Amino acid sequence: MSRWIQKGMSIPYLIPFIWFLFFLIIPLIWVLSYSFFKRGPYGTIDFEWNIASYVRTFDWVYLSIFLKSVQLALITAICSFILGFPIALMIVRATPKRKLFYLILILVPFWTNFIVRAFAVKVFLGDYGPINQFLIDLGWLSEPIPFTHHFLAVGFGMVSSYLPFMVLPLYSALEGFDRSLVDAARDLGARSYDIIFKVLLPSIKEGIQSGFILVFVPALGEFVIPSVLGGAKRVYIGTLISDQFLKTRDWPFGSAMTTLLLIWTFVALAVVGRMRRKRAKL
């Protein structure tokens, strides 16, 4: 009887396992194996073992795209933090009713399609968008500023899309922050600057780390926002990979880049994880 219950119990646990197996592990193995094949003349795949795709990724053209993507993801994470921290602080300090309202405001963008959102930013910043038209109507500009296809537009789009991923972990970390620590710090002689940098920020370090990971990792592989807002000239690793599958039809090269991106992401996560463990050991 008890064995039967144990068997029955294990079925619910099997479902996520099967899910991961079919929708994550097998596709990843597929990607990994494709990366060692060769592109056929018409975008087909020649099942012939080689590492040509990996060799190609070390071409400076692609390396520089990778570095540019890291830069974009870093800037996105940092800007999201600089903007997100005061927002999270404001939400935490609001009355319960307002708190809910602010949280909903933060979450609303999640309910809209991300492609629609990218185009909305494009319209917003466009030549006939509200910003340019407003400045022209004021007489401050004679020509619209060409925001779109500019790095600023990509950055703006990225930060506005990823901000919630930063705000929510920061908010939850700040919510758990013991405010009597501020009293204690002041009592011991700390001024505002010391309170923020020596007490508040170190106490919510894990929330900051989570926010950085949640923004940095998907921002690194983002391809919709750069291609909608950055135009064809601004190529990032995400756009490059999606092009390999959808336009150039070089699946082995796309797979090789996907694999490398994945490895780098894991390396970054491992570094952060190690930092945390080191802290916990002390």
Place this chain on the structure above:
Amino acid sequence: MLSIEKVTKKYEEMTALEQVSLVVQEGEFFSLLGPSGCGKSTLLRLIAGLDTVSEGEVKFNGESVTHLPPETRPFNTVFQNYALFPHLNVYENISFGLKLKKVPSDEMEARVRHSLEKVQLSGYEDRLIDTLSGGQKQRVALARALVNRPKILLLDEPLSALDLKLRKQMQTDLRSLQQQLHHTFIFVTHDQEEAMALSDRIAVMDHGKILQIGTPQEVYDHPTHRFVAEFVGHANFFSGTVKEVSPEQAKIEFGSGEIIHSKIRRFLPEVGQQVDLLVRPEKWKVFPLEEGAHSWFEGTIVQRTYRGAFEYFSVQQIQDKNRMIDFSLSSHASRWSIGDRVALTCVPEDVVILPHE
């Protein structure tokens, strides 16, 4: 010397403190005692500078510190939940204040070690706060405040989170530490026993006001308010009417028709006035009930509670079955049991006369 002069603290709708005045002498162990919400913690925060005073003055050695921010006041606080920095280890927590004051590193190290010794935590420098027990956290919080050599140490219910045995131990340690250092301690608590055991003087507070300030003995033996009498110990009350008054004595008539004289303390009643009479349970003289004998109250023992060194008895009065009178005896002297009929009397000097409430 710290003096609080007519301090009032108002939050939007509520008045937390009303016209509070008191003076704490240098080297004194002073307690603020009262139920939760009486304003004792608010008063402590005003002294620390963590909250602002609405009206009145806080003066230290004659100079006003009313509008000084907490970081410039020469006081330090031990918080109720300790408020230790979880991201720092024991050493870093204790040296936090010294670092901000830019104390040279060799002096800082010596002072931190010394204060760790004082709280018996030498060797705990590198421990993280999460790995400490409640009592150890308590000691770290104490060391973190003391290392700054505060002119006054403020303690906000620092022992209330500890279990009983540890609390007793910490009470002893705290008292001997204070006597050793000759520091001024202002101690907030809702535990009357704790306040009595530790303090040189106690201020009993209720609803944002100080009702009485005095030594533990004064507050216990000569309370000025019914609330104080009930808060700092077990109390029996009965009401009486004043018949005659002289500067030292009053003649008071109460329920059973008896008349007593009592030493008058702070409260001078008027003839004809209604007053409350207070007798502590241990002050009663208890006799077996005899016909015709002279006594204040007569009744039957209906409850007996053993409390280690003491035993408490509840007596149901014969004349008025709804009224109970409690008396206590040291356990080894106790010879009463439930159902015994007893007569109670009391030395007039042990009766406290209070205004009727």
